[in-house]
Amino acid sequence: MTSALCEFAALAIVKPECAAHVLHHFNPTEGHAPGSFFDHIVHAFAVADPVNSHRLTRAFPDYSMAVHLAQDHKLGMDTLRAIALKEHA
Template identity: 35%
Template sequence: MIRLTARLVPATTGPAHVIIHAGDAEPCGVLTMAPDAAAELVARIEAGELGPTVVTPEAAAHVLHHLGETGGIEPCPVERHLVAMLFAADREHTLRIATVYPAYAVAVMIATHQEGGIRILQDAARQALVPVGQGGGA
């Protein structure tokens, strides 16, 4: 799984920047916001208050499916709409969605903003043992 971390770049005047990292790779996104909001976001991410801050195999596979890439697994209708909404969302709405669905938001950020992001998601998706609806079982 890929862990999400954030670093605050304070500004002496005006907005601050939050640099988002996925795993140990280069930054996958930079958010610009009010200094107090930026500090709070970084603190909440680092404290784990926003829920899991990793890309799950399922989120990675669903994002790959949306992009038509190898390793994708078709999501249920709700998750399909969630992924499409994240690809269409502006920064503010992406942050709002990320408070509830962090794994999906990070997966979309990796796919769209990180060099080699598709490969990273394919590696994460391979960790899924049995895709939903495609396994044996009870």
């Protein structure tokens, strides 16, 4: 998926709370910390190999997309910031 298409899809898939959790994982001064369960989910995505990432994606597609943006896209963190801001709009 191209970067622009991925970022556009994220606007529909990633919920503001999810975006804030992933932002916090990759930069603790941003977003807000999730509870321990979702903290483990974000960490699992961040370190998963492709097979296990696919398994996790079936259960948590929004977290999959958010971590993918943060790790693999130049503007991913900016996209997550924009989504997280919708939580307070």
